[in-house]
Amino acid sequence: MRIIVKKETNGRIGRRDYCRSVEIVKSFDSYKEAYAFLDAKKLELTGPGFEGHYYGGDRDFYITLKSERIDCLLHFWWEQEQEDLGTTTFSLNKVEDERLHKFVEEHRKHGKSGSAGEFVRVFFCPTLLGTTVNAQCLVCGAVENLTDFDSW
Secondary structure, three states: OOEEEEEEEEEEEOOEEEEEEEEEEEEEOOHHHHHHHHHHHHHHHHOOOOOOEEEEOOOEEEEEEEOOOEEEEEEEEEEEOOOOOOOOOOOOOHHHHHHHHHHHHHHHHHOOOOOOOOOEEEEEEEOOOOEEEEEEEOOOOOEEEOOOHHHO
16 A cells, blocks of 8 residues: 655745645655655655744644745644545457457448447446447438347
8 A cells, every 4th residue: 555645835935926736745665664754754844944844743844934034834644545446447348249250340331430439339238237338320320239148
């Protein structure tokens, strides 16, 4: 599991004004590395070079910086990288694939297609029993059910 350190900037640094700018600073493989990075950042920004004021905890903290060049609030925190659980893949079995190729060959005769060469749309509909597969010709509008119900 990866840990991502983020920074939010509000205020002015030099001539540049920030109005809630959020960015990913760095990612780490462990909590210890993330804590060490945040501790080092805290020491750097509260040290003699910046003389910032620190507020908050170890995982989530704010630092205020004020000088002639800088007048801003920095917010540092870490969070766990979110795994993308929303990816779903559908596939055709051999029977459905043969039916799709037959449908494509029949409708290729139209000779027309979209700007990217598309002329057939395949769509899937998951149900409690199985997933239905349909093909639609984008030229003539014909729709054919390709589902292999014997495989359910």
